Amino acid sequence: MANTNIKYESRVCPSCGCSDTGNVSVSSKHPAEYFDLDDLQSHWNGFFKEKVIFSYSRCAKCHLLYSPTFFSDGQLEALYAQMPDNTAGVPLEALEKTQKGYFNILKEYKFEKGGYLETGPDIGLFTKNIISNPALKKFWLFEPNRTVWPTLSKLADSDRLHLSAEMFGFSEVPDQSISVAVMIHVLDHLINPVEILKKLRMKMAPGAVLAVVTHDESSLLAKITGNGWPAYCLQHPQLYSPKTIRALMKEAGFNVVQVQRTVNYFPVTYLFKHLLWAFGIRINVPSWDALQIPLKLGNILTIASPE
Ligand SMILES: [Zn+2]
Missing domain, CATH: 3.40.50.150 (Vaccinia Virus protein VP39)
Incomplete structure (x- = not known):
């Protein structure tokens, strides 16, 4: 954990483009931005005991709730590619x-x-x-x-x-x-x-x-x-x-x-x-x-x- 060499993407508001956010609105006890990518893989698929998410903040301009730090395009592609089907459970x-x-x-x-x-x-x-x-x-x-x-x-x-x-x-x-x-x-x-x-x-x-x-x-x-x-x-x-x-x-x-x-x-x-x-x-x-x-x-x- 806490591998500072791993870089995730920094994002501005994906709706209005504003970079101004207030304090973190929603997060987990150990936010995802402090984990390295390999450790996040099991959390991605939902097979975990402790919930880990990227912290969400609210855009100061349009109020969208978004993560200013998130996976890159390439990281997302790899994560989705190894994901099992997810419709199980509900008939x-x-x-x-x-x-x-x-x-x-x-x-x-x-x-x-x-x-x-x-x-x-x-x-x-x-x-x-x-x-x-x-x-x-x-x-x-x-x-x-x-x-x-x-x-x-x-x-x-x-x-x-x-x-x-x-x-x-x-x-x-x-x-x-x-x-x-x-x-x-x-x-x-x-x-x-x-x-x-x-x-x-x-x-x-x-x-x-x-x-x-x-x-x-x-x-x-x-x-x-x-x-x-x-x-x-x-x-x-x-x-x-x-x-x-x-x-x-x-x-x-x-x-x-x-x-x-x-x-x-x-x-x-x-x-x-x-x-x-x-x-x-x-x-x-x-x-x-x-x-x-x-x-x-x-x-x-x-x-x-x-x-
Ligand atoms: Zn915005």
Whole structure:
């Protein structure tokens, strides 16, 4: 620990570019900036006893909560490359219900005829809700995990579906051709969110709809659990609130039309088991996934449109 030779990146505010931050707002007992890279690897994957995160501070200008010290691009690439799949634990049916909830908000909007673009669709739990919309002619899915491609390619005919392994390799997408774009739990992970959003904006038609799901650092859950909130982790160089995501979208040339708190579904037995575990009681609870309850876990859905 405390290897001062290891250099992480120094960052200004990734939203407004201001370098002025106040005191540290959230950190761990031993902040990540004092660890060397090898030691952070096990913390990255979540297999650890003690939580270690890079300290988060608040931008003095736009109030975004971000880590002024974070992994470099190259370090991140290596960390993501060795990461195991992370959907384990919650049954598929509950995950599907959560995604359907996002879709039910988005479907209130009118889609112009055009293309659909999604980054990180995984197995397409959200995508399959929207795929039958007659306004959408072509589907551009950007998914680096090739093991899910066989599942994704079943969603539509090959002449309508375009798969790419590069998360933000939008160059083949014709400018102003996209009428709906979706990013679910992507924006919290990016060290350069404004740059990526600007790239995306060029591909979007006037009047197009962008739907983004992120964590909400201003949520009650985040306030109650403090630095124990699961979204405070090594994979999130910044976290948004309804206020700061509006400012970020504006920087990238989008107008926010709606920010809504969303629900995640969990089976009752899953929650009961974890509640018992929290009290140190490790027993097997019979798995009965039929009864699922919605919880507001500090996620927000932002709907925006190119300016
Ligand atoms: Zn800022």
